[in-house]
Amino acid sequence: MDRSRPLLALLTATALAVPGLTALSSAARAADADVLTNGGFESGLSGWTCSASSGTTVNSPVHSGSSALQATPAGSDDAQCAQTVSVQPNSQYTLAGYVRGSYVYLGASGTGTTDVSTWTQSAPDWQKLSTTFTTGPSTTKVTVYTHGWYGTGAYDADDLSLTGPGGSGGTTQPPAVPAGLTASSVTSSSVALSWSAVSGATGYAVYRDGVKVQSASGTSATVTGLTASTAYSFQVTAVNDAGESAKSAAVVVTTSTGGSGGDPGGGSAGLPAHALVGYLHASFANGSGYTRLADVPDSWDVIDLAFAEPTSPTSGDVEFTRCPVTDCPNAESDADFKAAIKAKQAAGKKV
Structure with a gap:
């Protein structure tokens, strides 16, 4: 007589009767999904947008595979590379990746709760960064990013992942970074800006010294209310329903000298038309x-x-x-x- 079958049936029935066991297994399987696209950069920068064309892929050094991200901060740009993905509301996600370099950041924004970031001050060899967050009750998209710091040289990133329940809409991307930003018609109180159109953009945002000051529906804008004989740094971003691109390369403009009066910012003399x-x-x-x-x-x-x-x-x-x-x-x-x-x-x- 085979006595193993009743015992096996009893064990199976007992396991299924344990409260929450089936739900836990289902949740664990859902949490194993990586919702990032091309987190190992094996397909170049596909799925990623890097500010001011600061990012590229390299074959050495790599953490695994044959490619990794390398991005170089320059001037007022911190070489941010970002990807926006679809997520589920009220869900927990783990963001992780490997980085090399000084002052390298990994973070997520638009979580609907508390945006998170983690960083390393110095990683001469590959170092793993990891952080977790829970999405808000109406959050369906989150932007994952990595960036360096001003004046600290190039950084590397590889094997980035965002683990959690997959979103229903797949990866959704904000527009590319606007190019060709130029300034003209500079007066003592205003500057006219123009840039190249970005495919898929529904609007643009103008930044002065890192602060958003104006929105535009087209590819030009005039910024007013400036101070005479003063240097300003301007950038522009492209916007659509998926979010906002990284900031463009900066254009530094010095307003012309006004009428009479002192110059409290830097002595009595005005600046030349082309200032260093x-x-x-x-x-x-x-x-x-x-x-x-x-x-x-x-x-x-x-x-x-x-x-x-x-x-x-x-x-x-x-x-x-x-x-x-x-x-x-x-x-x-x-x-x-x-x-x-x-x-x-x-x-x-x-x-």
Whole structure:
């Protein structure tokens, strides 16, 4: 007599009777789905949009496979590469990936709850970053991104994943980054901007010094309310129902000299029609070392003191602190720093 069959039937019935066991298995299978497209960058940048054409794919170094992302921050651009995907409301997701470089960030925005990001200050070899979030009750799309930091060189990313319940609509992409941003008709209080049309865009947003100041339905806009003899940095993004693109490459414009009066920003003299603007990294030292403010070449017309640093990986708060002498042994004293600012302004420079 075969006594194993009743025992097997009893064990099967017992397992099915355990409350929540079937639902747990189903949820676990759903959570195993990776809703990102081309997270290993084996298909180039397909599915990804990188700001200011900052990203490319390389064959070395890679974490796995044959390709990885390499993006290089330049000027006021932090080399953000992003992808917008469809997700399920009220669901938990895990974002993970491998990165190399200094000050590399991995995050998600548009979650409908608390947007998240994680970062590493220094990863000379591949380092895994991971964070989790829960979508809001009406959230159907989330944007995943990675970016570097200003003046810290190229970073690498590979094997990015967003694990959780798949969305119903598949991957949805915001428009590409606008190209060809130019400025014209510069006056003491206004600048006319124009750029190339982006396929699939339903509108555009204009940014001044990193802050959105205007929306446009076409490929041009005039920004008003500016201050005479002042340098401004302009960028533009493209918008559609899926979201907003990364910011374009920046165009720096100096408004013309107004009527009479002083120039509180940088001495009594106005700036030339074509001004040289530079960022002086006064808060840290990198491969180029530390440059004292008094040693900045006279060819610089505008000197932007940089950079602010995050106070924590997730707060979004930043602060500016001058480079300590432990890291910058040739840094000037506070008194000499202030004196150099006054000397540059007296020479007609803006600091």
